[in-house]
Amino acid sequence: MEAATALEVASGSTLKVKEMSPADAEGPPASSQQESGSPIPQLLSPIEEHPKIWLPRTLRQTYICKVGDTVNLLIPFQGKPKPRATWKHDGCALDASRVSVRNGEQDSILFIREAQRADSGRYQLSVQLGELEATATIDILVIERPGPPQSIKLVDVWGSSATVEWTPPQDTGNAALLGYTVQKADTKSGLWFTVLERYHRTSFTVSNLIVGNSYAFRVFAENQCGLSETAPITADLAHIQKAATVCKTEGFAQRDFSEAPKFTQPLADCTTVTGYDTQLFCCVRGSPKPKIIWLKNKMDIQGNPKYRALSYLGICSLEIRKPGPFDGGIYTCKAVNPLGEASVDCRVDVKAPH
Numbered sequence: 620m621e622a623a624t625a626l627e628v629a630s631g632s633t634l635k636v637k638e639m640s641p642a643d644a645e646g647p648p649a650s651s652q653q654e655s656g657s658p659i660p661q662l663l664s665p666i667e668e669h670p671k672i673w674l675p676r677t678l679r680q681t682y683i684c685k686v687g688d689t690v691n692l693l694i695p696f697q698g699k700p701k702p703r704a705t706w707k708h709d710g711c712a713l714d715a716s717r718v719s720v721r722n723g724e725q726d727s728i729l730f731i732r733e734a735q736r737a738d739s740g741r742y743q744l745s746v747q748l749g750e751l752e753a754t755a756t757i758d759i760l761v762i763e764r765p766g767p768p769q770s771i772k773l774v775d776v777w778g779s780s781a782t783v784e785w786t787p788p789q790d791t792g793n794a795a796l797l798g799y800t801v802q803k804a805d806t807k808s809g810l811w812f813t814v815l816e817r818y819h820r821t822s823f824t825v826s827n828l829i830v831g832n833s834y835a836f837r838v839f840a841e842n843q844c845g846l847s848e849t850a851p852i853t854a855d856l857a858h859i860q861k862a863a864t865v866c867k868t869e870g871f872a873q874r875d876f877s878e879a880p881k882f883t884q885p886l887a888d889c890t891t892v893t894g895y896d897t898q899l900f901c902c903v904r905g906s907p908k909p910k911i912i913w914l915k916n917k918m919d920i921q922g923n924p925k926y927r928a929l930s931y932l933g934i935c936s937l938e939i940r941k942p943g944p945f946d947g948g949i950y951t952c953k954a955v956n957p958l959g960e961a962s963v964d965c966r967v968d969v970k971a972p973h
Contacts, residue, residue: 670698670746670753678757683794685844686763690731694744694755697725702748709740734761736793764847765840766790768799771851773836774822779829781857783836784822794842801825802839805832806856817841828859879959880905883933886952886965891942892972899937901952901963909954911935916948942969 673695684690696704704727706713706720713720717738721728727746731738739761746753771785783801798817803825804810814825828834834857837850884902891897903909911930913920920926925946927938935952947969953962 666749666751667699668697670696670702670748670751672696672744672746672753672755674755674757681758681760683760683762683843684734686735686761688734688761690729690734690738690759692729692757693726694729694757695726696744696746696753698746698748698753700748702746702753705745705747707743707745710743729757734759736761736763739793760793762794762842762844763792764844765792765794765796765842767847767849768821768838768840768851771836771838771853773853773855773857776857776859778862779859780824780826781828781834781836781859782822782824783838783853785838785851787821788840788847791840792842792844794844797841797843800839800841800846802837802850803828803834804837805829805834807832811837828857830859830861833858876906877958878904878906880909880954880956880961882952882954882961882963885963886950888966888968890968890970891939893943893969894941894972897939897942897967899939899950899952899965899967901935902933903935903952903954903961904933905954905956905958905961907956909956909960912953912955913937914951914953917951939967942967944969944971 675694678692678694682690682692696702701724704720704722706718706727706729708714708718717731717735719730721730727744729742729744739759742757742759744755744757766788768785768788771783774782774784776782785799787796798819799815799821800813801815801818801823802811802813804812815823825834825836835853836857837852839846839850841847880903882901882903884900886899886901889897889899903911911928913926913928921928925940927940929936929938935954937950937952939946947967949964950967951962951964953960
């Protein structure tokens with residue numbers, strides 16, 4: 620009798636017919652049974668329904684749980700009369716001290732009270748009815764938080780930036796790493812702030828650090844369970860120092876503001892009335908500051924109590940107190956400094972009141 624080929628059954632299970640040798644197919648000779656005197660065995664119950672496993676859709680991909688979680692998987696199957704259900708873990712019998720199985724009329728339950736990483740692997744359910752057998756496999760992955768990166772060091776500091784490097788964790792928690800979380804803390808506050816999350820490389824440059832502060836850095840590893848419980852911290856602090864500023868003053872020629880006196884506003888002729896004070900005004904510039912000399916009809920009137928001369932910010936004034944008929948004439952303002960001199964004149968007429 621030829622071996623039957625494996626038949627793929629819906630719902631993720633495989634139906635197989637066990638291969639029989641020709642001797643098994645023919646059965647023992649009738650003469651030998653009669654000679655031994657053993658009774659003729661009764662016929663097996665006819666198979667009303669082939670064995671089939673209805674694997675839930677959620678278990679057709681890897682079943683992931685955390686360390687300490689309870690695993691309780693119910694797998695329905697069919698077959699009449701009741702088939703025999705057995706489990707294996709990676710091709711070996713189950714460890715009864717860790718995994719328990721309950722087989723019902725139409726389902727089988729795999730139960731692990733507190734899953735450990737050693738419970739990860741491929742579990743195979745076999746449902747057998749006579750020479751017919753259906754199988755289904757379930758991949759279970761038990762994961763936990765990863766260990767911390769093995770080391771971290773401060774590589775370089777320049778300007779307001781610092782570069783850190785670290786090495787991957789020795790234990791990834793039985794799962795692929797999602798990346799690294801980089802944090803910084805300044806020594807003044809001591810508070811940690813996240814700079815970067817789920818970063819895949821093992822070196823990073825932290826920028827925009829505050830000038831005058833000192834910083835420490837730490838790195839967490841992360842997988843599907845979360846961040847590592849601890850993180851290594853840099854032994855050296857990154858001191859962000861102020862850049863030395865050098866002011867270069869360009870040489871320039873000192874400008875010479877020296878100039879000879881020059882009148883910018885001349886004296887104006889005026890007519891006044893006897894007994895009424897009169898003022899004369901003019902403006903002059905010059906450097907060094909010029910000396911002002913007032914003249915009447917070319918005669919120096921400095922120190923005469925009849926007159927009061929003032930000079931402020933280049934504005935020159937002469938007050939004639941209660942002029943009389945003899946105070947009329949030509950008045951001159953002369954400005955003198957080491958670079959030269961200048962003068963302006965005006966006529967003052969004094970009239971008797973009407």
